[in-house]
Amino acid sequence: MSISILAVDDERFSLENLVQCIRKAISNADVISYRKVQNVKNEMHLDRIDAAFLDINMEDGNGLSLAEWLYKKYRTLKLSLQPDPQSMQLTHFSSMHRVIF
Helix, strand or coil: CCEEEEEECCCHHHHHHHHHHHHHHCCCEEEEEECCHHHHHHHCCCCCCCEEEEECEECCEEHHHHHHHHHHHCCCCEEEEECCCCCCCCCCCCCHHHHHC
């Protein structure tokens, strides 16, 4: 069974690197990537997402509000919010409240 992972970053180079790192670390990952918050909300029609890597500051929105929107849609989602493109961490929180607060 593959793992569905969402990657969102408005900077093309950062997004490409993130996707490459995810695919290298998790060989069975199905990585879905977007550069715009609004495109995620309008175009993404998946039944399940297992994890998400979100840039916090983006031109058309922010990762925190997108995380909240995603969590309402995908209650078992694991999130990683990245203020710095040089850092990547995978979180294992059971609820959105622990990620934001």
